[in-house]
Amino acid sequence: MFEKSLLAHKRILVTGGGSGLGAAMSHRFAELGAELLICGRRSATLDETAAQLRAAYNAKVHTFACDIRDANAVADMMAAIWQDGPLDILVNNAAATFIAQSEHLSARAADAILAPTLHGAMYCTLEAGRRWIESDHNGVVLSILSTSTITGRAFTMPSAMAKSALLAMTKSLAVEWGPKGVRLVAIAPGPFPTPGATGQLHPEGRDSGPAARNPLGRVGEHSELANLASFLISDQAGYINGEMVVQDGGAHLRSSGAEDLLHWTDTQWAAQRTARAKS
Numbered sequence: 001m002f003e004k005s006l007l008a009h010k011r012i013l014v015t016g017g018g019s020g021l022g023a024a025m026s027h028r029f030a031e032l033g034a035e036l037l038i039c040g041r042r043s044a045t046l047d048e049t050a051a052q053l054r055a056a057y058n059a060k061v062h063t064f065a066c067d068i069r070d071a072n073a074v075a076d077m078m079a080a081i082w083q084d085g086p087l088d089i090l091v092n093n094a095a096a097t098f099i100a101q102s103e104h105l106s107a108r109a110a111d112a113i114l115a116p117t118l119h120g121a122m123y124c125t126l127e128a129g130r131r132w133i134e135s136d137h138n139g140v141v142l143s144i145l146s147t148s149t150i151t152g153r154a155f156t157m158p159s160a161m162a163k164s165a166l167l168a169m170t171k172s173l174a175v176e177w178g179p180k181g182v183r184l185v186a187i188a189p190g191p192f193p194t195p196g197a198t199g200q201l202h203p204e205g206r207d208s209g210p211a212a213r214n215p216l217g218r219v220g221e222h223s224e225l226a227n228l229a230s231f232l233i234s235d236q237a238g239y240i241n242g243e244m245v246v247q248d249g250g251a252h253l254r255s256s257g258a259e260d261l262l263h264w265t266d267t268q269w270a271a272q273r274t275a276r277a278k279s
């Protein structure tokens, strides 16, 4: 659907690029000619994905074991990246979430979600943006958000808060940094099953699932998200700034996606907390 050189000569950092949707986007970007930089906490996962990208597309790939909750670690990673030349595109994809009754969230539990999802993405954006502006180099930031930015979402309140704040960042910096050559865009995916999302959000006992509730009767294909992301970060989308594109089959128009949990009993929630404590 695209020219094979759509992303040629682009250096792209994908946070959380070792797994799930981050890996799917990295594959498509590499196929379209990009140089990939992927980060996450698990080196082995990053190395495995990097090897696949090199083998499949002969792509140039760098990995960074970096915990984006740590502002100093993010600054060090960006400094290392810029030693080889400027980045062109940042994809804020890394995030964390889990289902919980909000009245049972400790401060540590809420921070476990806010720290990577909100603060980590903000640290990455500020470190990249500062360098782009100082060197008069054009840049693009794509943030992977959620339809919870529109509907809110019961039982994943910290994630909904973090994603909504990143939408505010996208809109605010689109205006502030647009004149300086930096464009910000976002995607709000609906259900795109990944081991990470399924493990955190869909324990046994939830209803038959997102496919049944979706107006189109199915969940998203990773390739669909990767193609939308490729377009939005490309020069072809150069006049799109400050926008979030929803890609959910229309699901959020019908439901925020958490209503089944309103019917969970206290016993089910207690079992969920116990299972987590044991794992």
Ligand SMILES: CCCCC/C=C/C(=O)SCCNC(=O)CCNC(=O)[C@H](O)C(C)(C)COP(=O)(O)OP(=O)(O)OC[C@H]1O[C@@H](n2cnc3c(N)ncnc32)[C@H](O)[C@@H]1OP(=O)(O)O
Pocket: 095, 096, 097, 098, 099, 100, 106, 107, 108, 109, 110, 112, 113, 145, 146, 147, 159, 189, 190, 191, 196, 197, 200, 257, 273, 276
């Ligand atoms: C249509 C659907 C749209 C959904 C939109 C968003 C989707 C996604 O984000 S999908 C991505 C999911 N992937 C991940 O979450 C991967 C990354 N996950 C992690 O790194 C971890 O699993 C973690 C951040 C969720 C928790 O790990 P960690 O930071 O190491 O936290 P601790 O184990 O130290 O615990 C801190 C604190 O949090 C409490 N806690 C942790 N997990 C749960 C849980 N599942 N349920 C309830 N509470 C949890 C834990 O008990 C600690 O609190 P205290 O006990 O008070 O110390």
Ligand SMILES: NC(=O)C1=CN([C@@H]2O[C@H](COP(=O)(O)OP(=O)(O)OC[C@H]3O[C@@H](n4cnc5c(N)ncnc54)[C@H](OP(=O)(O)O)[C@@H]3O)[C@@H](O)[C@H]2O)C=CC1
Pocket: 015, 016, 017, 018, 019, 020, 021, 022, 039, 040, 041, 042, 043, 045, 066, 067, 068, 069, 092, 093, 094, 095, 096, 116, 120, 144, 145, 146, 147, 188, 189, 190, 191, 192, 193, 194, 195, 196, 197
């Ligand atoms: N899948 C879905 O249905 C939906 C997903 N999304 C969003 O899509 C994105 C990808 O999610 P998905 O692929 O499903 O889930 P994954 O769990 O596979 O992705 C999370 C990624 O983030 C990385 N990560 C987590 N914490 C940190 C950290 N502190 N520092 C660095 N990297 C970190 C993980 O790597 P590591 O563990 O090695 O650190 C992992 O690669 C997220 O932003 C999510 O909110 C939004 C709506 C729906």
